[in-house]
Amino acid sequence: MIGYLCMCLQNNVFRPELNPMLNVKIFQFNPLQENTYLIFNEEQYCIIVDPGCYTDQERQQLLQFIASKALRPVLLVNTHCHLDHVFGNKFIHEQFGLELHIHECEQKVLDMAPTSGLMWNLPFDNYQGKLHFIDESLPLQLGNDRLEILFTPGHSPASISLYSHKDDLLIAGDVLFRESVGRTDLPGGNPDILSHSIRTKLYTLPDETIVYPGHGIPTTIGHEKHHNPFITV
Numbered sequence: 453m454i455g456y457l458c459m460c461l462q463n464n465v466f467r468p469e470l471n472p473m474l475n476v477k478i479f480q481f482n483p484l485q486e487n488t489y490l491i492f493n494e495e496q497y498c499i500i501v502d503p504g505c506y507t508d509q510e511r512q513q514l515l516q517f518i519a520s521k522a523l524r525p526v527l528l529v530n531t532h533c534h535l536d537h538v539f540g541n542k543f544i545h546e547q548f549g550l551e552l553h554i555h556e557c558e559q560k561v562l563d564m565a566p567t568s569g570l571m572w573n574l575p576f577d578n579y580q581g582k583l584h585f586i587d588e589s590l591p592l593q594l595g596n597d598r599l600e601i602l603f604t605p606g607h608s609p610a611s612i613s614l615y616s617h618k619d620d621l622l623i624a625g626d627v628l629f630r631e632s633v634g635r636t637d638l639p640g641g642n643p644d645i646l647s648h649s650i651r652t653k654l655y656t657l658p659d660e661t662i663v664y665p666g667h668g669i670p671t672t673i674g675h676e677k678h679h680n681p682f683i684t685v
């Protein structure tokens with residue numbers, strides 16, 4: 453599995469072999485080692501998911517990649533609003549004028565994030581711009597490409613996952629990790645709801661779907677169905 457992924461990772465840009473339309477760039481940012489994702493297509497339209505950039509160096513790294521590929525950021529999305537996934541929202545808004553898209557029931561988590569930041573000794577300025585609420589009825593459009601929204605609560609009250617059937621990719625936030633799952637002891641977490649989300653929304657996807665988690669390395673739905681010790685089939 454690791455070999456398979458390594459063969460496909462070129463300069464840390466993953467190109468699904470069967471369909472090169474969507475590219476996924478992974479950054480690991482902030483002391484909580486959160487994965488920030490850029491999803492972009494051949495038209496160079498780009499979605500920024502969970503910008504966790506915390507330091508100036510991380511912010512510049514993100515900007516430099518966007519500039520080097522001449523990407524056109526068109527959407528800013530949080531899978532959920534725990535602090536490590538939202539550190540860079542304000543910066544992205546200031547750089548590109550993008551307004552934040554989240555599920556409506558994550559707003560209270562977003563509002564709480566600066567307080568969590570103080571508790572973790574990671575103070576930051578929260579995004580204060582307009583919020584756009586998204587749900588399963590509103591797929592995200594990226595030029596000619598589309599990402600479906602899957603409602604996958606349990607780690608956080610209204611976590612969403614982003615899915616492209618055409619490209620066999622899933623941005624899973626902190627719902628499903630390689631051989632692990634998101635913690636459920638934070639406010640709004642619930643292990644039964646998390647299990648239900650994974651069984652009904654994620655394990656029902658094709659086995660070959662690449663899962664890009666909020667922490668750690670990518671995996672596949674098929675691998676997790678067979679090897680995840682927390683949610684077994």
Ligand SMILES: [Zn+2]
Binds near residue numbers: 532534607608626
């Ligand atoms: Zn989280």
